[in-house]
Amino acid sequence: EVQLVESGGDSVQPGGSLRLSCVGSGFTFSNYWMHWVRQAPGRGLVWVSRIYSDGSGASYADSVKGRFTISRDNAKNTVFLQMNSLRVEDTAVYYCARDFSHALDVWGQGTTVIVSS
């Protein structure tokens, strides 16, 4: 079964850091670009970041550029999202998703990040 499982969500204070992980299984992880997408409570989906299949390049939404870093370890079938200088407005469920022809065809169940003092 093709599957993505996120972890690492937590409650942190503004200015803090968190590292999210997403493990893929049931497919050749190293063949696919991967994305992170977030959804604030009661709000819509927002694209956050994408990384090439070999990790050689990444892109970010303006709202997280310079604060978040996406990376991957293909030997462990894992993509990461390092989140620094967290703000209250970063509070959301964070999903990782697989890219297939510029659509997101497999999604994880999400991990919750709460930024609050």
Add this chain to the structure above:
Amino acid sequence: QSALTQPASVSGSPGQSITISCTGTNSDVGNYNLVSWYQQHPGKAPKVIISGVTRRSSGVSNRFSGSKSGNTASLTISGLQAEDEADYFCCSYAGSYTWLFGGGTKLTVL
């Protein structure tokens, strides 16, 4: 990077057809045939139903169809069923390896 524009809500009776619009610009929707649509039930992860503007995902009913004209993409659901009640999001590739989602549309089946 402004979100694509979708109606906040649409509704229809069982058996009817509805269409959800998704309006962008000539930098995203209008410039690429890379619009996808996602269905999200409460408390669940999104599920892709349409990619590449018109391509239905495996296992998705042929009651779902996608189209595009200029800067506006559309999702049509025919023969509405109770299980279609969900939130629907469009997404477009926006160039420079960035993507934009719409704000989402809540579909109510009356």
